[in-house]
Amino acid sequence: MPPAPRSNPPRLADCFLTWFCALHLREEVLGDLHERYALRVTQLGESKARWWYWRDVIAYVRPEFLKRQPQTYSNPRTTVMIRNYVKIAWRNLMLNKAFTAINILGLAIGLTSFMLIAVFVYNELSYDKYPAHAKNIYRVQLSVAGNGDVAVYPNVDAGVGEGIQRAFPEVKAATKYMPVSDYIQYKDNQFKEAHLAFADSNFLQLFSIPFIKGNAATALIAPNSVVISNEFARKYFGDEDPMGKALAVGTQRSAFTVTGVIDKVPENSHFHSDAFLSLSSRRITNPTWSNIGFFSYLELADKADPKKLEAKFPQLVAKYVVPEVQRDMGVSLAEARKAVGTFRFWLQPLTDIHLYSNTKYELEPNGDIKYVYIFSALALFILLLACINFTNLSTAQAAKRSREVGIRKVMGSIKNQIVFQFLTESVLLTLLAMLCAYGLLFLLLPYFNQVANKQISLSFLLDYRAVLTLFLVSFLSGILAGVYPAFFLSSFGIIKTLKGSFFGKGSQKKPLHNGLIIFQFAISTILLIATLVVYKQLQYMQTKKLGYDKDQVITLPDTRLLGDRQLAFKEQLAQNAHVVSASLSRYTPGGMMMDGTQIYPKNESSNGAEIHANIFYIDYDYLHTLGIQVVQGRNFSRDFPTDSISGILINESAVHELGWKGTNPIGKSIVRSGNHEYKVIGVVKDFNYVSVKQKVAPLMLMMGRNAGGIVLKIKTTDVSGFLDDLKRQWDSFNPNGPLEYHFLDEQFATFYASEQRTQQLFSAFALLAVIIASLGLFALSAFVIEQRTKEIGIRKVMGASVPGIVQLLVKDFVQLVLIAVVIASPIAWYAMHYWLQDFAYRIDVEWWMFALSGLMALSIALLTVSYQSIKAALMNPVKSLRSE
Numbered sequence: 001m002p003p004a005p006r007s008n009p010p011r012l013a014d015c016f017l018t019w020f021c022a023l024h025l026r027e028e029v030l031g032d033l034h035e036r037y038a039l040r041v042t043q044l045g046e047s048k049a050r051w052w053y054w055r056d057v058i059a060y061v062r063p064e065f066l067k068r069q070p071q072t073y074s075n076p077r078t079t080v081m082i083r084n085y086v087k088i089a090w091r092n093l094m095l096n097k098a099f100t101a102i103n104i105l106g107l108a109i110g111l112t113s114f115m116l117i118a119v120f121v122y123n124e125l126s127y128d129k130y131p132a133h134a135k136n137i138y139r140v141q142l143s144v145a146g147n148g149d150v151a152v153y154p155n156v157d158a159g160v161g162e163g164i165q166r167a168f169p170e171v172k173a174a175t176k177y178m179p180v181s182d183y184i185q186y187k188d189n190q191f192k193e194a195h196l197a198f199a200d201s202n203f204l205q206l207f208s209i210p211f212i213k214g215n216a217a218t219a220l221i222a223p224n225s226v227v228i229s230n231e232f233a234r235k236y237f238g239d240e241d242p243m244g245k246a247l248a249v250g251t252q253r254s255a256f257t258v259t260g261v262i263d264k265v266p267e268n269s270h271f272h273s274d275a276f277l278s279l280s281s282r283r284i285t286n287p288t289w290s291n292i293g294f295f296s297y298l299e300l301a302d303k304a305d306p307k308k309l310e311a312k313f314p315q316l317v318a319k320y321v322v323p324e325v326q327r328d329m330g331v332s333l334a335e336a337r338k339a340v341g342t343f344r345f346w347l348q349p350l351t352d353i354h355l356y357s358n359t360k361y362e363l364e365p366n367g368d369i370k371y372v373y374i375f376s377a378l379a380l381f382i383l384l385l386a387c388i389n390f391t392n393l394s395t396a397q398a399a400k401r402s403r404e405v406g407i408r409k410v411m412g413s414i415k416n417q418i419v420f421q422f423l424t425e426s427v428l429l430t431l432l433a434m435l436c437a438y439g440l441l442f443l444l445l446p447y448f449n450q451v452a453n454k455q456i457s458l459s460f461l462l463d464y465r466a467v468l469t470l471f472l473v474s475f476l477s478g479i480l481a482g483v484y485p486a487f488f489l490s491s492f493g494i495i496k497t498l499k500g501s502f503f504g505k506g507s508q509k510k511p512l513h514n515g516l517i518i519f520q521f522a523i524s525t526i527l528l529i530a531t532l533v534v535y536k537q538l539q540y541m542q543t544k545k546l547g548y549d550k551d552q553v554i555t556l557p558d559t560r561l562l563g564d565r566q567l568a569f570k571e572q573l574a575q576n577a578h579v580v581s582a583s584l585s586r587y588t589p590g591g592m593m594m595d596g597t598q599i600y601p602k603n604e605s606s607n608g609a610e611i612h613a614n615i616f617y618i619d620y621d622y623l624h625t626l627g628i629q630v631v632q633g634r635n636f637s638r639d640f641p642t643d644s645i646s647g648i649l650i651n652e653s654a655v656h657e658l659g660w661k662g663t664n665p666i667g668k669s670i671v672r673s674g675n676h677e678y679k680v681i682g683v684v685k686d687f688n689y690v691s692v693k694q695k696v697a698p699l700m701l702m703m704g705r706n707a708g709g710i711v712l713k714i715k716t717t718d719v720s721g722f723l724d725d726l727k728r729q730w731d732s733f734n735p736n737g738p739l740e741y742h743f744l745d746e747q748f749a750t751f752y753a754s755e756q757r758t759q760q761l762f763s764a765f766a767l768l769a770v771i772i773a774s775l776g777l778f779a780l781s782a783f784v785i786e787q788r789t790k791e792i793g794i795r796k797v798m799g800a801s802v803p804g805i806v807q808l809l810v811k812d813f814v815q816l817v818l819i820a821v822v823i824a825s826p827i828a829w830y831a832m833h834y835w836l837q838d839f840a841y842r843i844d845v846e847w848w849m850f851a852l853s854g855l856m857a858l859s860i861a862l863l864t865v866s867y868q869s870i871k872a873a874l875m876n877p878v879k880s881l882r883s884e
Helices: 011-020 023-044 045-061 077-096 099-126 162-168 230-237 306-310 311-328 333-339 350-356 369-396 398-410 417-453 464-490 495-501 511-543 561-575 622-626 652-657 719-733 743-788 787-796 802-836 845-871 876-882
Strands: 135-146 149-155 172-185 187-200 211-213 225-229 244-251 254-262 273-279 296-301 343-349 553-556 579-584 595-601 611-618 630-631 647-651 669-672 677-683 701-705 708-712
Touching: 011 023, 023 045, 077 099, 077 172, 077 417, 099 350, 099 369, 099 417, 099 464, 099 743, 135 162, 135 350, 162 172, 172 230, 172 611, 187 230, 225 230, 225 244, 230 254, 254 296, 273 579, 306 343, 306 677, 311 333, 311 343, 343 350, 350 369, 369 417, 369 464, 369 511, 369 743, 417 464, 417 743, 511 743, 511 802, 511 845, 553 743, 561 579, 561 708, 561 719, 579 622, 611 652, 622 708, 647 652, 652 677, 652 701, 677 701, 743 787, 743 802, 743 845, 787 802, 787 845, 787 876
Parallel strands: 187 273, 225 254, 611 701, 647 677
Antiparallel strands: 135 149, 135 296, 135 343, 172 187, 172 244, 172 296, 211 254, 225 273, 244 254, 553 708, 579 708, 595 611, 595 669, 630 677, 647 701, 669 677
């Protein structure tokens, strides 16, 4: 007859007693009650025994048994005990050097990655917050709907800012800024300066740019005055005092007097200039509203509502823009009103410009708030992976430390003391990792700056806020990583741990451990897929057929210095045997030069028929030089004198937007602003004259005179020799002005610098995540194999082969990684599909990208687990079974 099943006392009664009973009496009381219960079950039956058990529990509700009674144990958080905990923690870490080294390595990598990304995110979020009244400063922007899209311009016409200030009292100040590049000369020092700007007299004061010399309120009031940076002053004046000295600006050698010296514009600014020229020098007597060119900023009163102010702007459009459009386009007042129906001024907060404004007319390449979110999440995930790695490694050591816990409990340690001991070890270990992380930060920051295109100084890492942040992150990481192992280890029962039977059959199937590994490899797989997609998209953009030939094309952007000898210089260069073709134009694909206008077909009402078209001014040889294909009609020709007056070429996008698709556009007429009429003589195949991220927009190619630049198509293997010869020819025409040249393919590559940096950062952090995940998998495999040592020994005694045992051990881990890949794939697809929407021309996210990334993750997991598995399979079964 089988024995009767064992009866357990009421669980709710045990919970009640645990809640009120003093900790140091709880185990003894429970033991007595359980013995009495077992005796009563045999004597009285289970139901009466349970009733008596409740009665006995309630009887213990007496003052001497309650928790509020003072305990005989000392507080474990006293200074002496904490010192003792630290000593014991240090000894345990030193006894397990391999465990300690792997943990420190994983946590140091995680903390370093977290801090590098945190510094990057902090820098991105700090842009344009340095002005004293930054929260009240807004940039005036312009949106114009057309071509089925909305064109956004961060700059407006000269009259807009001051006109808004005059019209509305809530606007305290308005200022303008217009960047230029030109030649600067002082005595024998002459340089081409790319970072110059014309600015209103109050510009530097509004942006709180600190002065070293001069007065911010008056420095730019007078015409032909200039404020320069300290570095700019040393470049031209050396140790001389620059105040009051004159600089010759431009080809006309206009004299500008230095009236102030600033330190520099802060790095975290959306604009940077080395010299500010007084805008009053340009003598704008009749500022207009309907064009663009001036970056205009408003400072609003403290309580002003920018949305309410924006709502009043249409009345200014009606007052100023409509009459100008009517005059320029030669249309009726009603047609002019309809033409500017989508013409909208609006305000963008200064502090939003860097992360939320990405028009093609920005002063400098901006950041993107999406990347801030992406990298912030990435930092948290990598740090979390490192903490998970520590948790897995700690629990992998559980079997070795279970007897230690049992002995501690026999010697009188309570659970809180054991928990505090293990948390002390984890915090101590993370603080050691923090020291290693700090060393890695100083080592890697210069390389990180180079990849991320930042100027973060090493001194920033020594700032007390950075040190405190890293300390707090390390401390909290130690608590987070150690809390589960601490409670897990402290929960061991005394008898089971001393007998070594705590880890029983099936204990390797821990949902938490498996979940942690799945989470680690899911994150790693997502990063691998993202890296692959970013790489393929970047490769696609770099190899896509652009519609023109960018290889071995040299641009000379400043031939205007030659004056009326530009054509002669071009013809002389064309005689060079290495020059395939030469064109007189400063308008090149990827260049900053681009004009624009509103156009519409002749004999059609301008109401709703007009589109926005960009303009390139070129010569007869331009298309041949860049290999641009004419698909209809013909190129400009010297045989047709009217080409230079009224002939134009348009691209295929313009044909489509003008409504001429499916018809022959040759010979048709186009009207542009000012009521100027042009005849279409040819259509060129669409070519990407701006970034591949943007759709090809309508383009007009017109004959231009004195274009100010030259484009050369060369064919030579000795490029440096050709450049030397080019410089000699330039000097013979203009000995006083330095030669400036650019390669078109290098200029094209700058379009994708941001994506290149993203790909490099993703690759680096994906690699780190995989390393950390591999360490975590290494820990779990050690944990499982340690529990199955005797099982492996028995299997070998029973005749199991080494490959069979390895397959048995590896199978479970392969399943975990496959589950991680399945979970990661849809998340990665959604994230990368969303990221690709920023590109007008993009790749498809294909199945093989997920398969390859999954295969990589699986291969890494197999390599990690196979080492432990083969080692266990080769172990002598005598050693694993000696304790049986």
